[in-house]
Amino acid sequence: xxxxxxxxxxxxxxxxxxxxxxxxxxxxxxxxxxxxxxxxxxxxxxxxxxxxxxxxxxxxxxxxxxxxxxxxxxxxxxxxxxxxxxxxxxxxxxxxxxxxxxxxxxxxxxxxxxxxxxxxxxxxxxxxxxxxxxxxxxxxxxxxxxxxxxxxxxxxxxxxxxxxxxxxxxxxxxxxxxxxxxxxxxxxxxxxxxxxxxxxxxxxxxxxxxxxxxxxxxxxxxxxxxxxxxxxxxxxxxxxxxxxxxxxxxxxxxxxxxxxxxxxxxxxxxxxxxxxxxxxxxxxxxxxxxxxxxxxxxxxxxxxxxxxxxxxxxxxxxxxxxxxxxxxxxxxxxxxxxxxxxxxxxxxxxxxxxxxxxxxxxxxxxxxxxxxxxxxxxxxxxxxxxxxx
Amino acid sequence: xxxxxxxxxxxxxxxxxxxxxxxxxxxxxxxxxxxxxxxxxxxxxxxxxxxxxxxxxxxxxxxxxxxxxxxxxxxxxxxxxxxxxxxxxxxxxxxxxxxxxxxxxxxxxxxxxxxxxxxxxxxxxxxxxxxxxxxxxxxxxxxxxxxxxxxxxxxxxxxxxxxxxxxxxxxxxxxxxxxxxxxxxxxxxxxxxxxxx
Numbered sequence: 001x002x003x004x005x006x007x008x009x010x011x012x013x014x015x016x017x018x019x020x021x022x023x024x025x026x027x028x029x030x031x032x033x034x035x036x037x038x039x040x041x042x043x044x045x046x047x048x049x050x051x052x053x054x055x056x057x058x059x060x061x062x063x064x065x066x067x068x069x070x071x072x073x074x075x076x077x078x079x080x081x082x083x084x085x086x087x088x089x090x091x092x093x094x095x096x097x098x099x100x101x102x103x104x105x106x107x108x109x110x111x112x113x114x115x116x117x118x119x120x121x122x123x124x125x126x127x128x129x130x131x132x133x134x135x136x137x138x139x140x141x142x143x144x145x146x147x148x149x150x151x152x153x154x155x156x157x158x159x160x161x162x163x164x165x166x167x168x169x170x171x172x173x174x175x176x177x178x179x180x181x182x183x184x185x186x187x188x189x190x191x192x193x194x195x196x197x198x199x200x201x202x203x204x205x206x207x208x209x210x211x212x213x214x215x216x217x218x219x220x221x222x223x224x225x226x227x228x229x230x231x232x233x234x235x236x237x238x239x240x241x242x243x244x245x246x247x248x249x250x251x252x253x254x255x256x257x258x259x260x261x262x263x264x265x266x267x268x269x270x271x272x273x274x275x276x277x278x279x280x281x282x283x284x285x286x287x288x289x290x291x292x293x294x295x296x297x298x299x300x301x302x303x304x305x306x307x308x309x310x311x312x313x314x315x316x317x318x319x320x321x322x323x324x325x326x327x328x329x330x331x332x333x334x335x336x337x338x339x340x341x342x343x344x345x346x347x348x349x350x351x352x353x354x355x356x357x358x359x360x361x362x363x364x365x366x367x368x369x370x371x372x373x374x375x376x377x378x379x380x381x382x383x384x385x386x387x388x389x
Numbered sequence: 390x391x392x393x394x395x396x397x398x399x400x401x402x403x404x405x406x407x408x409x410x411x412x413x414x415x416x417x418x419x420x421x422x423x424x425x426x427x428x429x430x431x432x433x434x435x436x437x438x439x440x441x442x443x444x445x446x447x448x449x450x451x452x453x454x455x456x457x458x459x460x461x462x463x464x465x466x467x468x469x470x471x472x473x474x475x476x477x478x479x480x481x482x483x484x485x486x487x488x489x490x491x492x493x494x495x496x497x498x499x500x501x502x503x504x505x506x507x508x509x510x511x512x513x514x515x516x517x518x519x520x521x522x523x524x525x526x527x528x529x530x531x532x533x534x535x536x537x538x539x540x541x542x543x544x545x546x547x548x549x550x551x552x553x554x555x556x557x558x559x560x561x562x563x564x565x566x567x568x569x570x571x572x573x574x575x576x577x578x579x580x581x582x583x584x585x586x
Binding site for chain 2: 019020042045129130133134136150151152153154155156157180181191192195196198199208209210211212213214215216218235236238239240242243244245248365387
């Protein structure tokens with residue numbers, strides 16, 4: 001795993017704008033950064049990332065049973081009791097799911113360590129699946145990269161295949177896509193996923209989360225009054241539980257993507273549970289609930305993460321009782337978990353996190369995020385990668 | 390190869406919502422072979438007759454027309470055509486009454502409870518125009534409408550769900566069922582915090 005500077009394509013901004021990839025520059029700072037790429041060997045990808053991704057995914061599915069069958073754990077996961085049955089039913093039915101992303105700390109040498117699982121509302125999908133692929137294709141075509149350069153990225157292929165599969169259970173339904181207003185990045189992600197659904201022959205509509213209504217038949221409906229029967233929502237389950245319509249969720253027969261059981265896996269409480277059930281697993285970092293946080297070595301460092309947190313918000317890193325990094329945000333009401341600190345590898349002044357995608361139940365590819373700070377947040381840059389032996 | 394072989398896609402990035410797949414929606418309808426089948430489902434005979442006559446009227450104006458019996462029979466089968474005013478048309482194989490979903494549910498409920506009166510009441514109030522149905526020679530077990538598009542299987546007598554375009558009636562009808570009771574119950578949690586992942 002090495003970082004190699006490369007000449008950016010001269011027209012990439014124009015291409016991005018033409019495609020509707022509007023968030024390539026966010027808040028005045030570059031988000032897509034192709035001034036350098038990361039190069040992996042095939043064995044690094046297959047043995048250090050792909051194989052652990054598969055294994056961790058299987059471990060997570062194994063743990064859902066445990067959580068679902070244990071009221072005490074449901075409480076620890078801070079799931080409101082009103083939704084326990086809904087989550088349990090959705091797991092017993094094995095409601096089909098679409099995708100997820102693991103964040104790994106990996107330096108190319110030691111085993112990749114799981115930082116967290118984004119299994120409900122992962123983003124940066126378009127950049128990983130499509131845009132990064134296009135970058136490689138064009139750099140190879142112009143001779144800047146060797147023709148046998150490869151990339152760990154069959155995300156789009158697998159997404160479409162997954163949609164074809166899920167469509168079988170919902171032949172007659174229209175799939176509604178939904179995200180919040182005023183979020184260009186989310187809208188971009190949803191539009192991209194919708195393109196893949198379209199490719200799989202699924203009828204779809206779009207509606208903003210805020211525009212969803214309830215009709216006189218007690219169904220959710222979109223702004224044009226069409227009932228919502230099958231819905232992809234880029235909106236966290238815990239928010240839905242909290243919202244005014246939360247109480248209606250139990251009475252609706254909507255098929256959700258991601259399904260309710262995914263709310264257990266995007267929850268940070270899964271991290272201590274993983275460590276408890278698979279202690280000393282090479283791809284896990286020690287993690288505990290607050291009652292056992294003394295088990296962590298303060299000299300190695302402790303990371304405090306809210307149970308519900310997105311985009312690296314409200315995280316604190318303590319080392320030998322000194323605060324070395326901290327991020328702000330509005331999370332943490334539901335409690336925290338504690339994870340051993342493992343500094344992100346540093347290449348030319350940037351810290352790298354590897355996002356490893358799971359589509360359906362299979363590893364599908366990676367996307368790299370670079371950030372000058374130790375905590376990767378939503379303004380970190382996305383950088384491309386290749387595989388070359 | 391660890392990557393997608395080719396990634397062609399009709400990207401919908403930045404397009405306005407609702408471009409695709411908004412024309413076809415499902416609609417409930419009652420499908421009957423004749424007046425007898427209609428009344429056996431608990432609808433008043435007079436009402437069945439009314440719908441039948443209405444469909445028959447539509448039939449005369451909508452049905453495909455053929456210059457000769459032979460041509461007509463090649464599409465609809467032996468002795469499945471009739472002559473009217475010198476032109477040949479397929480015989481009407483059934484008729485369809487489009488209903489509001491609500492009415493169908495209520496009607497079914499009434500039927501289950503053997504409340505014939507209630508079921509009959511619905512037939513008068515909610516229909517949005519009866520339409521003729523046909524059966525072609527090469528696809529004999531399907532009802533088709535006058536535009537030759539498949540509506541449903543002939544075995545789905547009674548309540549069934551059909552494409553609204555197949556009956557071609559005013560989409561307004563379905564709107565009245567699903568009036569908004571409330572809106573905007575989702576999204577508040579997001580406004581205070583940043584999220585994504």
